[in-house]
Amino acid sequence: MSTKQEQPFLEAKGLTKHFNVSHKLFSKPVWIHAVDDVSFAVQRGETLGIVGESGSGKSTLARLLLNLIEPNAGSVRFKGVDLFSMTKSKESTFRREMQMVFQDPYASLNPRIKIGEAIAEPIRANRVMDGKSRIEARVAELLEMVGLSADVAHSYPHEFSGGQRQRIGIARALGVSPEFLVCDEVVSALDVSIQSQILNLFAELKEKLGLTYIFISHDFSVIRHVSDHILVMYLGEAVEIAPVDELFQNPAHPYTRALISAIPEPDLDVASEKIILEGDIPSAEAPPRGCRFSTRCYMAREECGIRHAEMASIGENHLVRCSFALG
Amino acid sequence: MAEYIFRRLMKSLLTVFISIMLTFLIIRLMPADPVSLMVDPKLSPEVQEQMRKNFGLDKPIYTQFGIYLLNLLKGDLGYSFKTREPVITVLMQRLPWTILLMFTTLIMSLAIGLPVGITAAKRRNKLFDRVVNVLITLAISIFIPFISFAFLYLFGYRLGLLPTGGAYTPPPTQGFAYVLDVARHSVLPTITLFLGNSATVILYSRNSMIDVLKEDYIRTAFAKGWDDRYVTRKHALKNALIPTVTVTGLMIGSMMGGAIMTETIYAWPGVGRLIYDSVNAMDYPVLQGAFLMLSITVVAMNFITDLVVAKIDPRIRLSGGRA
Amino acid sequence: MREVQGRQAPDDILIFDNYSAGYLDDDGHIINLLDSLSFSVKEGRALGIVGESGCGKSITGLSAIRLLSKQLVVQGGAIFLGNENLLEKTEREMQDIRGGKIAMIFQEPMTSLNPVLSVGFQIEEVLARHRPELSPDDRRSSAIELLREVGISAPEKRVEDYPHQFSGGMRQRVMIAMAIACHPLLLIADEPTTALDVTIQAQVLALMKRLKGRGSLMLITHNLGIIADLCEEVLVMYAGRIVEKADVETILKKPIHPYTQGLIASIPTLRGERQKFLYSIPGMVPAAKNFPSGCRFHPRCDRCMDLCRVEAPPLTKIRDGHSVRCHLYSGALS
Numbered sequence: 013m014s015t016k017q018e019q020p021f022l023e024a025k026g027l028t029k030h031f032n033v034s035h036k037l038f039s040k041p042v043w044i045h046a047v048d049d050v051s052f053a054v055q056r057g058e059t060l061g062i063v064g065e066s067g068s069g070k071s072t073l074a075r076l077l078l079n080l081i082e083p084n085a086g087s088v089r090f091k092g093v094d095l096f097s098m099t100k101s102k103e104s105t106f107r108r109e110m111q112m113v114f115q116d117p118y119a120s121l122n123p124r125i126k127i128g129e130a131i132a133e134p135i136r137a138n139r140v141m142d143g144k145s146r147i148e149a150r151v152a153e154l155l156e157m158v159g160l161s162a163d164v165a166h167s168y169p170h171e172f173s174g175g176q177r178q179r180i181g182i183a184r185a186l187g188v189s190p191e192f193l194v195c196d197e198v199v200s201a202l203d204v205s206i207q208s209q210i211l212n213l214f215a216e217l218k219e220k221l222g223l224t225y226i227f228i229s230h231d232f233s234v235i236r237h238v239s240d241h242i243l244v245m246y247l248g249e250a251v252e253i254a255p256v257d258e259l260f261q262n263p264a265h266p267y268t269r270a271l272i273s274a275i276p277e278p279d280l281d282v283a284s285e286k287i288i289l290e291g292d293i294p295s296a297e298a299p300p301r302g303c304r305f306s307t308r309c310y311m312a313r314e315e316c317g318i319r320h321a322e323m324a325s326i327g328e329n330h331l332v333r334c335s336f337a338l339g
Numbered sequence: 340m341a342e343y344i345f346r347r348l349m350k351s352l353l354t355v356f357i358s359i360m361l362t363f364l365i366i367r368l369m370p371a372d373p374v375s376l377m378v379d380p381k382l383s384p385e386v387q388e389q390m391r392k393n394f395g396l397d398k399p400i401y402t403q404f405g406i407y408l409l410n411l412l413k414g415d416l417g418y419s420f421k422t423r424e425p426v427i428t429v430l431m432q433r434l435p436w437t438i439l440l441m442f443t444t445l446i447m448s449l450a451i452g453l454p455v456g457i458t459a460a461k462r463r464n465k466l467f468d469r470v471v472n473v474l475i476t477l478a479i480s481i482f483i484p485f486i487s488f489a490f491l492y493l494f495g496y497r498l499g500l501l502p503t504g505g506a507y508t509p510p511p512t513q514g515f516a517y518v519l520d521v522a523r524h525s526v527l528p529t530i531t532l533f534l535g536n537s538a539t540v541i542l543y544s545r546n547s548m549i550d551v552l553k554e555d556y557i558r559t560a561f562a563k564g565w566d567d568r569y570v571t572r573k574h575a576l577k578n579a580l581i582p583t584v585t586v587t588g589l590m591i592g593s594m595m596g597g598a599i600m601t602e603t604i605y606a607w608p609g610v611g612r613l614i615y616d617s618v619n620a621m622d623y624p625v626l627q628g629a630f631l632m633l634s635i636t637v638v639a640m641n642f643i644t645d646l647v648v649a650k651i652d653p654r655i656r657l658s659g660g661r662a
Numbered sequence: 663m664r665e666v667q668g669r670q671a672p673d674d675i676l677i678f679d680n681y682s683a684g685y686l687d688d689d690g691h692i693i694n695l696l697d698s699l700s701f702s703v704k705e706g707r708a709l710g711i712v713g714e715s716g717c718g719k720s721i722t723g724l725s726a727i728r729l730l731s732k733q734l735v736v737q738g739g740a741i742f743l744g745n746e747n748l749l750e751k752t753e754r755e756m757q758d759i760r761g762g763k764i765a766m767i768f769q770e771p772m773t774s775l776n777p778v779l780s781v782g783f784q785i786e787e788v789l790a791r792h793r794p795e796l797s798p799d800d801r802r803s804s805a806i807e808l809l810r811e812v813g814i815s816a817p818e819k820r821v822e823d824y825p826h827q828f829s830g831g832m833r834q835r836v837m838i839a840m841a842i843a844c845h846p847l848l849l850i851a852d853e854p855t856t857a858l859d860v861t862i863q864a865q866v867l868a869l870m871k872r873l874k875g876r877g878s879l880m881l882i883t884h885n886l887g888i889i890a891d892l893c894e895e896v897l898v899m900y901a902g903r904i905v906e907k908a909d910v911e912t913i914l915k916k917p918i919h920p921y922t923q924g925l926i927a928s929i930p931t932l933r934g935e936r937q938k939f940l941y942s943i944p945g946m947v948p949a950a951k952n953f954p955s956g957c958r959f960h961p962r963c964d965r966c967m968d969l970c971r972v973e974a975p976p977l978t979k980i981r982d983g984h985s986v987r988c989h990l991y992s993g994a995l996s
Binding site: 173175203209211215230232233236237256260272275277278279280286288290292308 | 714715829831832859860861862863864865867868884885886887888889890891910911914915924925926928929930931932933936938939940941942943944946947962
């Protein structure tokens with residue numbers, strides 16, 4: 013794409029995070045394998061979509077990328093610099109360049125602080141600029157950028173609808189002029205008609221500001237719409253990663269295929285046979301042995317329960333974690 | 340379930356051990372030296388020293404604690420400084436009276452508090468509920484000595500209906516007459532304790548019932564075609580009981596505090612009164628024993644509460660509270 | 663009893679006839695929510711009600727079993743089950759209908775089952791209520807049979823288990839077992855799979871599909887994909903009104919109301935060319951207290967006319983089985 017093809021904008025290698033979820037005095041630690049050995053790369057100006065169901069570890073992965081929690085193993089390189097080994101002062105600069113937008117921005121807004129203040133706060137905290145009038149002008153500019161009028165700066169969070177709050181959340185993240193946004197389930201709580209507005213806003217901002225996105229969602233159709241590459245996760249592991257069109261034309265992992273086919277489509281002409289997976293998603297406390305998907309896989313053979321498959325390439329930029337998908 | 344009981348039991352034992360250690364230390368850290376109280380200062384220093392030795396007060400504190408623990412295991416709580424009787428004997432004389440008082444209060448608080456709280460929740464914001472709410476606020480903010488003296492003045496002195504103190508009219512009579520006499524004596528202390536405790540029960544049962552009635556499964560039960568009575572009895576009640584029972588268990592501790600005041604004012608010969616007297620007399624062994632007994636009672640009651648909650652709530656019964 | 667136009671059709675199980683409902687605000691005024699709903703659910707068929715939050719679809723479902731919360735008041739119209747107007751029934755008579763002739767399942771499987779009662783008990787109590795002739799043993803064996811039917815393995819054992827021992831998908835299966843226990847004429851399902859993961863949702867939808875045809879289904883959802891999967895007829899609701907009603911094919915392929923068209927165009931798809939921008943309806947979903955005058959969709963409509971601002975369009979029949987509430991088709995222009 014660009015000349016920087018050799019050095020990705022963001023690169024994660026072998027990211028692993030286990031949580032101890034047992035807080036009992038007399039019991040053994042219980043480890044949740046939230047994220048296990050996940051690797052990928054994102055090029056500047058692209059969108060990587062991460063899709064998965066509950067327990068897939070997609071939200072933990074987001075927090076690892078932003079250095080909000082520390083991984084047990086693995087590394088994240090942002091513009092070629094290792095995030096976990098950089099100095100504090102450098103870290104704050106990088107933190108500014110990477111921002112996060114959440115599912116419910118209302119939860120992170122103080123109900124007694126006016127919207128304008130809430131948006132100005134990260135600008136001040138990061139010393140992006142100073143001077144009351146300059147900051148006010150910047151807030152007005154941000155509000156207009158996300159499709160709100162500048163005079164809502166004097167309103168309080170409760171006066172806004174879900175879609176407007178999400179716009180405020182975006183304005184807040186953009187205040188420090190980041191290059192990279194991690195969007196975690198940002199349209200999941202929204203109605204369809206509002207969801208499309210917000211997705212369009214993200215597309216518009218990407219074009220205008222040259223942003224790079226990681227988009228996390230459980231909704232495969234949303235992910236397909238926004239992404240250039242897609243990473244499919246299951247129980248803390250990456251099971252497939254591919255460019256979006258390649259993934260939909262040749263989904264290789266049985267889980268990816270099942271996930272796509274499981275989505276009810278508002279289209280009567282789709283005659284494809286649905287793949288209905290048996291059973292529940294296993295607990296991340298005790299992921300199945302061998303291939304983690306083997307307990308629900310309709311293609312599983314005996315060895316799948318024993319041998320743990322590694323990510324392997326089956327085409328250009330197309331990796332899959334399945335012994336049989338390789339052919 | 341077995342694992343759950345075992346874990347709770349271990350926790351209870353640990354709590355008792357810590358409270359033994361704390362009472363032991365607190366008493367030793369008190370400013371006054373007990374020997375100077377018991378021993379006539381005119382006695383010669385040698386004799387005083389001998390007495391300290393007899394009580395083991397000359398040894399280092401951890402040795403004293405070790406000896407204390409060993410004796411505890413044998414049921415030996417030492418001897419009262421004041422009466423020279425074994426502490427265990429003193430306590431055993433008093434304990435039944437306190438148990439009588441607390442047990443009656445507890446049963447009454449639950450028997451009256453639960454129905455009132457639940458009815459108030461069902462008639463939320465209606466007259467009954469409003470009246471109950473006012474009464475709860477009053478009862479919770481009542482200062483025990485104040486209400487006790489008011490009762491004594493009114494029923495004991497002005498109306499002469501009830502005795503003003505003690506647990507029975509000396510000398511104790513026999514049979515039914517004795518029971519009746521004790522009952523008459525226990526009316527005022529019981530009611531005094533009942534006021535505050537029943538208010539707590541009402542408050543919690545009312546609020547948890549209100550919360551439970553908003554739950555989705557209540558709507559499910561109505562959608563099955565059942566009537567209000569059935570839904571309340573079968574679906575709401577058990578769920579509302581869970582927090583109420585937990586709070587009742589915790590209430591036992593504060594009831595003990597209330598019992599000290601109540602027993603003192605009504606001259607009720609229980610452990611509370613004993614604590615009051617022992618503080619005045621600086622009778623440390625008795626105090627230590629009484630505190631220990633109180634903490635064991637509280638821990639035991641909490642343990643029982645846990646069992647009751649586990650009995651009601653399958654999430655605890657079947658997965659040891661991990662769900 | 664009033665003679666109703668739609669009621670003559672012999673195969674209508676449930677008929678909403680000009681039904682309106684509102685809620686009481688803090689000052690005691692009634693704010694209209696559902697406005698003149700008229701539709702019917704046909705025997706053995708599935709009607710989907712689709713709309714965004716606040717459009718009144720859930721309240722419509724609860725109206726049919728008269729389980730509205732206290733703030734909600736009926737403002738007029740009738741709801742017929744067969745020939746009987748449910749709004750004229752006493753509470754006692756309604757109790758005989760709930761769970762018996764009309765059953766309902768709800769969105770939250772995690773909280774819709776009572777945590778302190780076994781799932782067996784919770785299924786059996788539906789039978790105890792409506793089929794008193796059954797002995798406790800009969801009820802137990804029916805409960806086991808029902809659990810088997812909804813795809814729960816080892817039902818003899820699981821019948822004793824409590825809700826927390828089941829996953830979300832399994833709990834929704836238990837809810838379905840309870841709902842079908844007395845073979846209701848009508849099953850109302852309010853967002854039955856919304857809280858579930860996609861692969862689990864697919865399981866539950868497959869189950870519902872398998873059970874289809876035993877009775878009628880009223881499926882309330884925001885997801886047109888689920889409607890396409892399960893329903894024959896569709897109501898599209900917006901701000902308390904039916905804006906379009908037709909068979910599923912018409913709604914998905916040839917919708918004519920600007921809202922229906924916009925809604926379908928807004929959904930990102932799994933197939934076809936990916937566009938950089940999605941179609942989007944401007945503005946916000948209004949709350950009941952500020953429903954617009956005239957056509958409630960007019961502030962967001964790109965084909966809004968002067969008339970739309972002042973006058974509510976009537977539900978106009980385009981052809982048999984297809985009606986729309988829009989001035990473009992009401993004949994008001996000609």
